[in-house]
Ligand code: GTP
């Protein structure tokens with residue numbers, strides 16, 4: 001499908017793309033969601049902690065089979081007091097990065113609750129990747145790789161350990177999330193070709209952010 005061109009190019013927001021995927025990064029405060037996004041979008045990192053207020057987003061374009069996919073990546077505040085605001089953005093999200101901090105047991109224990117939030121507020125087929133961040137801090141590790149992997153298996157999510165600081169597995173996490181979303185869309189079109197008329201994408205696209213309707217075959 002051709003991209004719509006209304007001539008109004010927003011700053012940092014190229015309108016020339018074939019598909020748009022809305023993604024959310026969620027998890028407890030201080031696990032590294034903003035750092036993760038900054039590393040991916042700007043290849044930058046700061047050790048200063050500025051807790052996110054509400055929600056913010058960045059865009060980044062990736063390519064699959066000669067098609068451009070614009071990722072609209074929402075960075076949510078982990079603090080409880082912003083929960084009402086942030087969960088309003090779950091609707092229409094096609095993918096989630098659910099993050100904990102491998103040096104923070106509480107953030108790992110909260111994963112189940114975050115998963116329930118996804119089920120409650122998002123589209124049924126939203127894809128999720130569980131991420132254990134700060135894997136550069138091996139000496140302070142309190143959550144083993146195996147515990148993370150096991151929990152991901154139980155929840156049916158893919159799993160990565162990452163470091164925003166040392167740039168470990170950041171790009172791979174996003175690439176993997178895009179791949180599973182593409183696979184899921186291709187599967188759903190195969191099993192129900194009638195959906196290619198737009199029904200499922202209408203579901204995908206009725207989120208808080210404007211989404212391009214698409215028939216992804218990537
Ligand atoms: P909220 O906005 O409150 O939800 O927090 P957040 O999840 O966005 O955390 P943020 O990215 O602001 O990072 C919190 C702190 O952890 C900051 O001091 C970061 O520098 C640090 N941090 C983030 N990622 C890493 C990492 O991979 N390794 C190390 N060592 N520190 C990290």
Ligand code: MG
Nearest residue numbers: 033034051052
């Ligand atoms: Mg933040």
